[in-house]
Amino acid sequence: MKKIFSKKIFSIVIILFANTVFANIPDIVAIVNDRPITKYDFETRKKLLAVLNNMDVSNPNINHSLTAATINMLIEEELLLQHANDVGMKIKDEQIKYAINSIEQQNNMPNGAMIAHLKNQGVTIESFKKQITGELIKYNIINSLSNSITVAPSEIDVAIINTFNSDFLIQAWIFTAKEQGNDSYAQMQTLRKNVTNCDKVNPTLYEDFADAVKFDGRLKELHANTESIIHDTNVDDRSSIYQEDGKLKMVLLCKKDANVSPENLDKLKTFLSHKKMSQKATKLFKDLKNKANIKIMFTKY
The missing domain is CATH 1.10.4030.10 (Porin chaperone SurA, peptide-binding domain)
Incomplete structure (x- = not known):
C-alpha cells in the first residue's frame, strides 16, 4: 500500500509541476x-x-x-x-x-x-x-x-554603367560661352530656352557670345564635368548651365545609346522596377x- 501511495503522490507532483510550467505560458x-x-x-x-x-x-x-x-x-x-x-x-x-x-x-x-x-x-x-x-x-x-512605379532614364543609365561597365554613344551640341560674367550667363540661359531641336541649331542663336561643337562619339571621351551632366540629361533636352575649366557650358543632347543588348536592357528595367516595388512595399509594411x-x-x- 505504501508503494502504491508513493506512486500516486509522485504522479500528482508531476501533474502539478506540469500545470505550473504550462501556466507560465500566457x-x-x-x-x-x-x-x-x-x-x-x-x-x-x-x-x-x-x-x-x-x-x-x-x-x-x-x-x-x-x-x-x-x-x-x-x-x-x-x-x-x-x-x-x-x-x-x-x-x-x-x-x-x-x-x-x-x-x-x-x-x-x-x-x-x-x-x-x-x-x-x-x-x-x-x-x-x-x-x-x-x-x-x-x-x-x-x-x-x-x-505607381516609374524608372527614370537617368536611373537606367547609372544601372547600365554599374552593371555592365558599359559606355554610351553620344550625339550632342556642346555650347561654350566666350566670356564669363553675369551677361554671358544670361545669354546662355536665353540660348537654353531657344535651342530645342538638334537638327535646327541656327548659328545666329549663339555665334555672338558662344562657340558650338556637335559631338559624335563615346561618352567617356568627354571631360568629367560634361560626362556627369549628360548622365543627368534626357535625350532631346537641354542641360543646366554649368562650368568646366572656368567656362560656362550647356549641352543639347541628341542621342544617348547604351552598348547593351535589348534583352539585357529589358532585364535591367524589370530588375529596377521590382527593386523599387520592393522598397515601397518594405516602407508600407x-x-x-x-x-x-x-x-x-x-x-x-
Missing part, C-alpha cells in the same frame, strides 16, 4: 491593435516552421531564435490581414490551393503530398494555410504598387508596424 502571447495572437497560434506556427526548416528545437539557441521568428511572423501576418480587411482585399480558397500546388511542383512533389507530409509531422494545416494567406496578401500588395499598437505578452518560451 493564453494570449501578443496583441495587435486589440486583436489577440493566441498560444495555440504560436505553438502551431512554431511547429510548422520547425518542420519546414528541419530545425532542432532541443538546441536552446535554435529554440530561442525560432520563438522570436514565430512571434515576428505572426505579428506581421496579423498586420497584413488587418490591412487586407481595411482595403477590401480577399484571398480565396482557390488561390491558397494554387499556391500549395505551386510549392509542390517546385519541390517535385505529387499533388496533395505537401499537406500529407505536414500532417504526418503533426503540423496543423490551418496554420500552414494562414501563412500562405499572409504571403498572398503581401504578394498582392507588392503587385498593386506596380502602377514598416509603416503598418510603426502605427500599430503591439504588445508582446511574454519574452521567453
